[in-house]
Amino acid sequence: MRGKLIEFRNVSFRYTEELPWVLKDCSFEIYENEEVAIIGHNGSGKSTVAKLMNGLLFPEEGAIFINGQQVTQESIWEIRKDVGMVFQNPDNQFVGTTVQDDVAFGMENRGIPRAEMVKRIDDTLSAVGMLDYLMTEPHKLSGGQKQRVAIASVLAIFPQVLILDEATAMLDPKGRTEIMETITSVQEKHQLSLITITHDLQEVVRAERVIVMNEGEIWDEATPREIFAKRAELRKIGLDVPFIANLSDALLKAGVSITNEPLNQRELLEDLWISHSRM
Template sequence: MSEDFVRLEHVFYKYEEEDNFAVEDVTFSVRKGEWLALVGHNGSGKSTLAKLLNGLLFPESGLIKIGHFALSETTIWEIRKQVGMVFQNPDNQFVGATVQDDVAFGLENHGVPHEEMVKRVEDALREVGMTDYALHEPARLSGGQKQRVAIAGVLALQPDVIILDEATSMLDPRGRAEVMATIRNLREREEITVISITHDLDEVLYADRVIVMNEGKRFKEGTPQEIFEAPEEMKRIGLGVPFIVELEEKLSERGIQIDEPILSEGALLELLWRLNSNN
């Protein structure tokens, strides 16, 4: 993961009805195959960044580069071939009568030949564990299943980058876990770059690196462990901390020594088992 595949340099963007910049002088890069989480409260600029990265918006100034292409009106379609987006509400993304029809929709728009289209649909549904639901109506699926179908539709287009724009915010805990496991497994098998835009700090723990946005600016950057080493700083800008980190704080307050931050369910379960065994 040494090659920078996504790059933003001094990007500014302001909505017409707003006085302040939604995104102000933001610079960062994402390596090929990396998982980057962009977090922040509502109005922090993270969702605007998602739209800028996919060319739904154009920056007022600054550079956005995906692969070999700098974003412009002449390169927009090349950019969109490389970037797939999974949005907040999966119902808004469905257009087909069946799951397989829906996954095929984007391929039809791109003029993919029929035989290749069939193979890509089958491969994408298998990747997200939805092969058995190919002929089901999307409306009859659970929230987690719907979002996995939306991911399959993106995967069938074979993008280099997947952007998750609050993709789990409308799901229950089980559906959220299903989607995160799907993305994690895909990323382990394929060299797909993942950018997750979220305010769910538990989701941040899946990422390699985190950028915290505040008032349109890059507030802090680091690994999940580095970001949550100072929980009070996160709370000061209106963000909490993941449940696991909060539990660690409570245990420390009770005098229970923890040698290093707990950032996974496995580590948490191991700690609780040890504490129970010692008692």
């Protein structure tokens, strides 16, 4: 049984007293080595949730716990040892003049011995396929390469949870696929919890659980299959559904029998084959 890693207890937040609440009485839990996608339309509060997890913001009401420790001004530096975050624009995270320097930065701040730093730099850059760029200046890298380095920089501090806040939004489909494959490989190797805040439906489908945000509240949380079965309701709150779900609807309307809720092309083909075999 997996232990509880992150807990939001009745969390509410607004940026100023004059502005409306961005989050309203939000409660949920995330467990060790779990992959969770957080989705919602723009302004739904999902990116605010990410910043609250990492102590970039603090709740106005309610409480947040990481590994049983409440996130406060006093505990935040300890909390950030367990929580790593990769943003949409990796340029905002670069501080080193070379890839090596950038990956080393977080470890230097934590006083990690040099020999251990060298090992972690090699290990994390190898994990994301960027070891050959050790002495390259970050601004000379492509968008996908920059994101790989940003991920390596976070992984080098050995966090227990990795948060991707729209981290693949600026990449083309091939780049998004490569980054998510890299992250999945790293997650399995290091037993990380992974929280993906995204609009990319393919990233959502691969998660174990989905938390849907709407107007600052938790609209629903369930498996991807259960969430995308509510296609009409999702569309009403401004969210899209995977192409395969739309295709399944069209096939059902055309009289084709589909027994499950397929999430990808393979599942749809298997469903159609089984249905056809029974005829």
